Amino acid sequence: MRKPKTVIEKIWERHIVKEEAGKPDLLYIDLHLVHEVTSPQAFEGLRINNRKVRRPDLTFATMDHNVPTIHRNIIKDQVSKTQMETLKKNCEEFNIPLADIHHPDQGIVHVIGPELGLTQPGKTIVCGDSHTSTHGAFGALAFGIGTSEVEHVLATQTIWQQKPKTLNVKVNGTLGTGVTAKDLILAIIAKFGVKFGTGYVIEYTGEAIRNLSMEGRMTICNMSIEAGARAGLISPDNTTVEFLRGKRHVPQGEAFDKIAEDWLSLATDEGATYDAQVEIDADEIEPQVTWGTNPGMCLPVSANVPTPADGDNENESTEIAHALDYMGLNGGEAITSIEIEHVFIGSCTNSRLADLRKAASIIKGNKVKDGVRAIVVPGSFTVKRQAEEEGIDIIFKEAGFEWRDAGCSMCLAMNDDVVPEGERCASTSNRNFEGRQGTGARTHLVSPEMAAAAAIHGHFVDVRNLEVVTPS
Amino acid sequence: MEPIRKHTGIVYPMNRANVDTDQIIPKQFLKRISRQGFGEFVFYNWRYDSKGELREDFPMNQPKYEGTSILVAGENFGCGSSREHAPWALLDYGFRVIIAPSYADIFYNNCTKNGILPVQLSEKQIQELMERAEAENYELTVDLESKRIFDNQGFEASFDLDEYKRQMLLNGWDDISITLGYEEDITKYEEQRS
Numbered sequence: 001m002r003k004p005k006t007v008i009e010k011i012w013e014r015h016i017v018k019e020e021a022g023k024p025d026l027l028y029i030d031l032h033l034v035h036e037v038t039s040p041q042a043f044e045g046l047r048i049n050n051r052k053v054r055r056p057d058l059t060f061a062t063m064d065h066n067v068p069t070i071h072r073n074i075i076k077d078q079v080s081k082t083q084m085e086t087l088k089k090n091c092e093e094f095n096i097p098l099a100d101i102h103h104p105d106q107g108i109v110h111v112i113g114p115e116l117g118l119t120q121p122g123k124t125i126v127c128g129d130s131h132t133s134t135h136g137a138f139g140a141l142a143f144g145i146g147t148s149e150v151e152h153v154l155a156t157q158t159i160w161q162q163k164p165k166t167l168n169v170k171v172n173g174t175l176g177t178g179v180t181a182k183d184l185i186l187a188i189i190a191k192f193g194v195k196f197g198t199g200y201v202i203e204y205t206g207e208a209i210r211n212l213s214m215e216g217r218m219t220i221c222n223m224s225i226e227a228g229a230r231a232g233l234i235s236p237d238n239t240t241v242e243f244l245r246g247k248r249h250v251p252q253g254e255a256f257d258k259i260a261e262d263w264l265s266l267a268t269d270e271g272a273t274y275d276a277q278v279e280i281d282a283d284e285i286e287p288q289v290t291w292g293t294n295p296g297m298c299l300p301v302s303a304n305v306p307t308p309a310d311g312d313n314e315n316e317s318t319e320i321a322h323a324l325d326y327m328g329l330n331g332g333e334a335i336t337s338i339e340i341e342h343v344f345i346g347s348c349t350n351s352r353l354a355d356l357r358k359a360a361s362i363i364k365g366n367k368v369k370d371g372v373r374a375i376v377v378p379g380s381f382t383v384k385r386q387a388e389e390e391g392i393d394i395i396f397k398e399a400g401f402e403w404r405d406a407g408c409s410m411c412l413a414m415n416d417d418v419v420p421e422g423e424r425c426a427s428t429s430n431r432n433f434e435g436r437q438g439t440g441a442r443t444h445l446v447s448p449e450m451a452a453a454a455a456i457h458g459h460f461v462d463v464r465n466l467e468v469v470t471p472s
Numbered sequence: 473m474e475p476i477r478k479h480t481g482i483v484y485p486m487n488r489a490n491v492d493t494d495q496i497i498p499k500q501f502l503k504r505i506s507r508q509g510f511g512e513f514v515f516y517n518w519r520y521d522s523k524g525e526l527r528e529d530f531p532m533n534q535p536k537y538e539g540t541s542i543l544v545a546g547e548n549f550g551c552g553s554s555r556e557h558a559p560w561a562l563l564d565y566g567f568r569v570i571i572a573p574s575y576a577d578i579f580y581n582n583c584t585k586n587g588i589l590p591v592q593l594s595e596k597q598i599q600e601l602m603e604r605a606e607a608e609n610y611e612l613t614v615d616l617e618s619k620r621i622f623d624n625q626g627f628e629a630s631f632d633l634d635e636y637k638r639q640m641l642l643n644g645w646d647d648i649s650i651t652l653g654y655e656e657d658i659t660k661y662e663e664q665r666s
């Protein structure tokens with residue numbers, strides 16, 4: 001009998017171009033996504049060395065990181081403008097398809113890949129962005145690379161990679177009502193730490209993962225990097241196949257059924273083994289809120305913020321003290337007592353139609369609390385159009401939210417969407433690092449539902465109690 | 473990139489865990505389209521105050537560490553964003569060697585593509601280096617050929633590095649030219665699949 005294999009091993013083996021003892025493997029790349037911030041130096045490198053792009057047809061570019069999400073045509077920041085123009089020029093010169101700022105397909109690179117059907121099971125996918133792990137939701141091996149590697153992939157369509165160790169994160173049971181994929185991944189990182197995945201590729205398995213929608217799976221895989229893992233993926237199943245059916249870049253008709261069969265065959269075999277495994281019980285997970293300055297500093301909404309005395313050792317106590325100081329928290333207060341001034345619903349973690357629908361269901365008929373500034377930034381123009389067709393924009397706008405154009409926006413605040421120094425934001429993004437949303441800005445990571453509820457109340461509330469709190 | 477064989481330099485101790493690439497180089501500096509000139513912005517939010525003045529109370533700005541080229545840091549160094557601007561900024565500031573108990577994967581790779589040697593030592597060894605570098609103007613020598621680190625006061629440690637990466641760093645190789653040597657294999661692979 002053939003040795004049972006994981007989806008990771010199966011994809012790996014299909015992509016080895018060259019294998020030599022004492023060296024990493026040379027892997028073929030099926031899809032290379034490009035954006036404006038991490039590519040200019042790579043294209044420059046090609047030009048200096050007189051090299052061409054080997055497979056422009058396997059490359060796809062968009063602008064997302066520093067595009068304005070309001071008044072699209074006025075880019076005040078000259079340096080941002082140059083960066084966008086540079087990408088446009090580079091794509092023209094090297095013949096790469098580009099969804100530029102005015103293109104109907106434009107959006108966050110990790111939202112549009114799946115939306116267009118470019119992301120497919122079994123593919124190797126890279127992008128000069130650490131959240132490339134998002135595409136792993138489809139059973140693709142997808143990981144972030146640096147600019148030198150971007151240049152390398154442009155020139156050779158390959159990458160040198162050491163075969164990774166595999167880690168099974170098994171999620172048993174079912175998520176409770178009001179508890180989302182975002183809460184699950186935050187709880188996983190809180191439990192196992194911000195580096196438990198370093199050196200591994202994660203496969204998420206178990207009943208709770210199988211029951212997630214593709215949007216939920218993308219949220220999970222997206223934050224693999226916050227656990228230290230370059231890639232995180234989920235074996236393809238019928239949910240994967242049905243999501244992709246009819247998408248623009250997948251085969252249609254009979255050819256689709258044929259390829260779908262191949263996709264399903266990639267799923268991890270019964271009895272396959274991993275280098276490591278951890279387990280978590282979905283039933284025990286509550287809605288989560290981060291209180292500190294890395295995604296592992298995270299607690300259930302019913303908890304109290306820790307104090308330095310809660311650290312297990314001196315280093316940990318210092319870290320807690322440091323984080324509390326930056327976050328402007330005393331330590332010991334209830335999470336639900338923390339008041340916020342900003343709400344950001346967006347980013348490659350939580351800006352898809354399903355996310356906006358869920359947030360809107362909580363917003364409907366309510367108003368954003370006085371003194372709170374709340375914005376919704378759809379992940380792509382397509383998401384925006386679909387949401388508008390459903391009238392979701394009206395729900396947000398009537399409640400007092402700003403309804404923006406697609407982009408990364410306040411996730412990393414490279415454009416004008418910045419949280420001012422010392423102010424606090426409930427954010428559906430993925431990083432609460434110091435200064436991430438603006439110098440001195442204080443970020444609390446939450447699910448779209450929790451962000452919506454915080455917008456209405458002006459502080460964190462447990463979405464599970466919401467009917468009790470708000471007259472609907 | 474510039475080869476690195478044996479390097480002697482002043483150690484800068486950064487006694488923190490989980491230093492992320494947003495700290496190493498904040499996003500407002502990612503808009504440039506060249507690889508150079510990022511050094512003055514390294515650790516910007518810690519080194520400069522809100523008016524853009526150098527903060528004298530931040531150790532890196534003190535004369536004691538002028539000309540430092542070896543950074544010693546806590547675990548999970550370089551986590552977060554894949555931005556290669558982080559190693560560019562460190563290199564441009566003058567760092568050739570980083571020593572930490574562990575690194576984030578993408579950052580680690582990015583270092584080796586830019587002629588920065590990332591060395592992994594134990595927590596205990598790192599603590600010892602931290603203490604020495606905090607106390608005095610402290611010099612270390614890192615020898616990539618023999619994979620050893622030592623000072624002139626009796627500290628000595630050996631470290632490990634993937635042989636492929638070691639050769640790249642020792643020789644300053646650009647791996648695109650190496651890969652283009654495999655062009656036939658790549659073409660063959662493409663033909664087989666289509």
Ligand code: SF4
Pocket residue numbers: 064065108109110129131347348349407408411412429430
């Ligand atoms: S939304 Fe945020 S995390 Fe995602 S690609 Fe954009 S900047 Fe990166």
